[in-house]
Amino acid sequence: MGSTTSGPARTVYRGDVGYDEARRATMWNANVPDRYPGRIVQATCVADVMAAVRKAKASDESVSVRSGGHSWSGNHVRDGGVLIDLSRLTSFSIDKATMSATVEPGLGGSVLLAALMREGLFFPVGHCRGVGLGGYLLQGGFGWNGRAYGPACASVMAIDYVDADGELRHASDTENSDMLWAARGSGPGFFGVVVKFHLRLYARPRFIGTAAVQYSVDRLEDVVRWMGEIGPDVPSEVELQFVVSRNPSFPPRLRKYNRTSPVRIEIAAPVMTSSRSAAKAALSFLESRPRGSRRRLPLLPVPLSAAFGAVMQHYPNSTNWTTDNLWTHAGPDELLSHVQRIADTLPPPPAHFLWLNWAPTHTLGDMAYSVEDRTYLALYGGWSDPRDATSTPAWARDNVAAMESLSTGIQFADDPGRPARGISLAAQARLDALRATQDPQGRFHRWIGEA
Numbered sequence: 001m002g003s004t005t006s007g008p009a010r011t012v013y014r015g016d017v018g019y020d021e022a023r024r025a026t027m028w029n030a031n032v033p034d035r036y037p038g039r040i041v042q043a044t045c046v047a048d049v050m051a052a053v054r055k056a057k058a059s060d061e062s063v064s065v066r067s068g069g070h071s072w073s074g075n076h077v078r079d080g081g082v083l084i085d086l087s088r089l090t091s092f093s094i095d096k097a098t099m100s101a102t103v104e105p106g107l108g109g110s111v112l113l114a115a116l117m118r119e120g121l122f123f124p125v126g127h128c129r130g131v132g133l134g135g136y137l138l139q140g141g142f143g144w145n146g147r148a149y150g151p152a153c154a155s156v157m158a159i160d161y162v163d164a165d166g167e168l169r170h171a172s173d174t175e176n177s178d179m180l181w182a183a184r185g186s187g188p189g190f191f192g193v194v195v196k197f198h199l200r201l202y203a204r205p206r207f208i209g210t211a212a213v214q215y216s217v218d219r220l221e222d223v224v225r226w227m228g229e230i231g232p233d234v235p236s237e238v239e240l241q242f243v244v245s246r247n248p249s250f251p252p253r254l255r256k257y258n259r260t261s262p263v264r265i266e267i268a269a270p271v272m273t274s275s276r277s278a279a280k281a282a283l284s285f286l287e288s289r290p291r292g293s294r295r296r297l298p299l300l301p302v303p304l305s306a307a308f309g310a311v312m313q314h315y316p317n318s319t320n321w322t323t324d325n326l327w328t329h330a331g332p333d334e335l336l337s338h339v340q341r342i343a344d345t346l347p348p349p350p351a352h353f354l355w356l357n358w359a360p361t362h363t364l365g366d367m368a369y370s371v372e373d374r375t376y377l378a379l380y381g382g383w384s385d386p387r388d389a390t391s392t393p394a395w396a397r398d399n400v401a402a403m404e405s406l407s408t409g410i411q412f413a414d415d416p417g418r419p420a421r422g423i424s425l426a427a428q429a430r431l432d433a434l435r436a437t438q439d440p441q442g443r444f445h446r447w448i449g450e451a
Contacts (some may be wrong), residue, residue, distance in 0.1 A: 009048035012040045026066045026077060026085055028130065030321035030384075033074040037083040038065065046090050046160075046168060046195045053193065054166030056082050056443060064445050065193050067105040068132020071077055072323040073417025075188040075448045084193060086134055093391070094119055099156070099201045105134025105194055109143065110308055118306065122204045124149045126413075127311045139187035139412035140369045142376075144304070145272045147236045149202065150362040152331055153184040153369050154291035160196040164439040168195070176435050185369025186431055187412035187422060188447040191439040205272035206238075207279050208304060212297040213289060217343050222290035224339055224355075231357040231374065235282040242267045244343050244353035249310040250297055258376065260384075264294070268306065271299075305425035314352055322381040323391035323425040324400035324416040326407035327358075328439030334406055335377075340398050347392040350382040368431055371409035378414050385408035417449045 012022045014036055019166075024032050038061065041052040050231065056063050062081030069087065076083060089104035092112060096119050103112060107126030116123055125142035126136050136143075141152025149155065158172035159180060171179035183190055215223060223242055234240045243249075247257035248266045255376050270284060273279045280299055328335070342353050356376040364370065381396035383389060400407075400416070408422040423431070435442075 005424055007044050009044055009052070010042040012042070014038055022132050023077065023083075026033075026087075027070045027074050029072055029074065029321045030318055031078050035074070035077045035295075037078060037081045037284065037348065040083045042085045042088060044087075044158060045426055046162070046333040049084060049086070049162050049193050050166045050168060051085050052082055053162050053164070053443075056336040057164070057166060057441075060441075063193075063443050065134075067134025068108065068130060068136070070111065070128070070131045071135060071188065071322055071415055073415045073448060075415060075417065075445075078445055082294060086195070086356065089195065089215070094201075096121065097192070101199045101201055103133050103199060105197070106132050109133055109136060113304065116201065117204055120204045122202045122369055123155065123199060124152045126409050127308070128315060129308050129312055130248045130430075133197060134194060135188075136413075138185075138190050138194065140185050142411065142413055144307070145205065145239070146235065147173060147239060147358065147361070148272070150364070151185070151369055151372075153294055153367060154185055154202040154354075154362075154365055156180070157184050157200050158198040159194050161194045163192050164441065164443045168302045168418055172198075172446045179438065181366060181430055182434055184367030184369050185423060185427075187416065188445075189431065189450060191435050191444040199323060206274050207276050207301065208270075208272050208307075209276070209279055209301045210268060210270045210297070211283055211299045211309065211366060212250060212269065212339070213286070214250075214295040215265040215267075215293050216289070217244070217265060219266060219436050220244070220288055220290055220340060221336060222292075223265055223267065224336050225332045226290050227290070227355060227357060230285050232359045234285060234357055236360060236361045237271055237273050238282050238308050239270045240267075240357040242355050243314070244346060245314065246346065247352075249315060250295070260347065263343055263346050270302075271358065276301070279328045292436055315382070316350055316351055317326055319350060319382045319384050320389070321394050323378065323414045324381075324396045324418070325376065325378040325410050325414040326400055326403060327376055327409045327411065328403070328406045329374040330406040335403075338403050338406075341402075342395075345395055345399075347381065347383065347388055347395050348385065349397065350380070351392055352382075356378070360376075368423055368427050370427040371411075371422060373408045376411060377403070378411075380414075412447075415447075415449065420449050422447065422450075440441060
């Protein structure tokens with residue numbers, strides 16, 4: 001199913017007509033960094049990738065890779081060298097009998113999920129439309145029903161990749177297993193070009209729905225304390241979270257939210273289970289929620305197309321973004337003053353703050369992915385008005401910096417591009433040792449914010 005665009009790769013050199021258009025097109029974030037690759041190779045097949053890496057080796061050039069372009073920091077946009085654009089590699093196949101799929105890195109997760117759902121299958125793809133599976137899977141993969149399945153990279157059974165010499169190789173539990181280990185969670189620091197992922201699939205949940213509650217911002221303390229109290233006991237099939245924003249997801253948008261819109265708190269609880277009654281039981285903890293809500297959305301079945309739409313309301317196209325994040329196991333007493341300041345200083349929309357109850361119940365396998373915690377906090381500093389170009393990025397950066405003592409690491413999915421710990425010290429040491437043997441010339445860039 002699906003098809004990769006055929007034809008020769010287009011190579012655009014710095015100085016060519018159309019170069020900056022091609023450079024900017026490698027990013028979804030309109031806040032494109034002032035970094036300039038020497039050339040951009042728009043690959044249309046695996047042979048194009050192999051040729052690009054071989055040329056880089058012969059010319060002693062560095063290599064960076066783009067799949068869907070959703071790196072917030074633009075990790076793939078580097079000065080000099082070659083940027084290999086994989087966004088045209090979008091083919092996939094589904095084998096229902098073996099509950100497996102093979103996917104190319106430029107394929108959007110939402111596209112794959114739509115095809116899987118028609119076959120009664122499921123995979124925990126990312127929550128946003130347009131995210132390419134390449135970067136998503138390499139960085140860990142926090143997606144729909146991820147608390148039940150664990151990070152999506154745990155469901156990667158094998159990869160096909162182009163190594164630092166430009167050779168096509170396969171990695172599985174029995175062949176080049178260290179490279180499979182690295183591909184499961186090393187994110188932007190992976191030293192190779194993955195051209196195909198082999199995925200383990202799951203049965204489609206029989207009931208997919210959500211419940212939600214809105215509060216005015218003056219109930220923030222009640223919400224934070226409630227989340228801290230019930231978080232560890234929330235069933236794994238529920239993705240409990242709250243968002244502080246000026247553009248809530250419901251009711252359907254009937255007016256344009258603007259810089260003077262009131263700040264709202266929206267608790268959302270997407271749930272995927274075997275039945276509506278099972279979903280209702282899984283959400284029974286909502287009965288203990290704080291009183292005084294402004295609006296309530298009872299448990300309803302929700303098509304995933306609508307769920308994607310609700311998420312994307314917070315991420316409009318053609319927007320500048322600066323993001324930052326942290327994992328933490330701090331409790332409400334430690335976090336409350338920080339979250340209150342975040343809300344009190346919230347910039348105009350689409351800037352928003354996310355508190356995600358992760359509280360993992362899964363056991364991590366042997367993979368580079370190795371940093372997660374009870375709670376995930378992320379600040380999405382989005383702006384389109386030039387008046388906000390300084391204050392909104394500062395809101396995201398400064399508030400996370402103030403919580404540094406409470407942080408146990410960061411998530412590559414919302415990569416801030418600053419020095420931070422994305423994998424454990426032990427995993428980093430193993431990754432560095434493997435890099436020394438697999439990419440001794442340092443052909444592939446490390447993560448731009450590697451601590």
